[in-house]
Amino acid sequence: MMRNETRLKINGRAWRVKLVKSKELPKDRFGDCDHPPGRHPTVRISQALSQRRMAEITVHELLHAALPSLDESAVTDTAAVIGRALFSLGWRRSPLQSKANNRSKQ
Numbered sequence: 001m002m003r004n005e006t007r008l009k010i011n012g013r014a015w016r017v018k019l020v021k022s023k024e025l026p027k028d029r030f031g032d033c034d035h036p037p038g039r040h041p042t043v044r045i046s047q048a049l050s051q052r053r054m055a056e057i058t059v060h061e062l063l064h065a066a067l068p069s070l071d072e073s074a075v076t077d078t079a080a081v082i083g084r085a086l087f088s089l090g091w092r093r094s095p096l097q098s099k100a101n102n103r104s105k106q
């Protein structure tokens, strides 16, 4: 089953990385990253994005989490390159599947 949330350790802290409805984000934001990281540091990414944009925004917000001193334009430029490369090489998020639809999974 695809998940909309995962946890990973970044700089020794347990971060939550979540795909969220766009209304859970500030207007005109596609993702955000807790800064400074609080008690439960979280990265949020809109699930309403195209696959290519989702790859880019995910990389973008994770760069903020991993390298908080990197300035916005460096994050934006780097995330655009990495996101485009991943998409070009074929990385895609699988569609959400219902249980009934899941039989080909191993």
Ligand SMILES: [Zn+2]
Pocket: 060, 064, 072, 075, 076
């Ligand atoms: Zn940013």
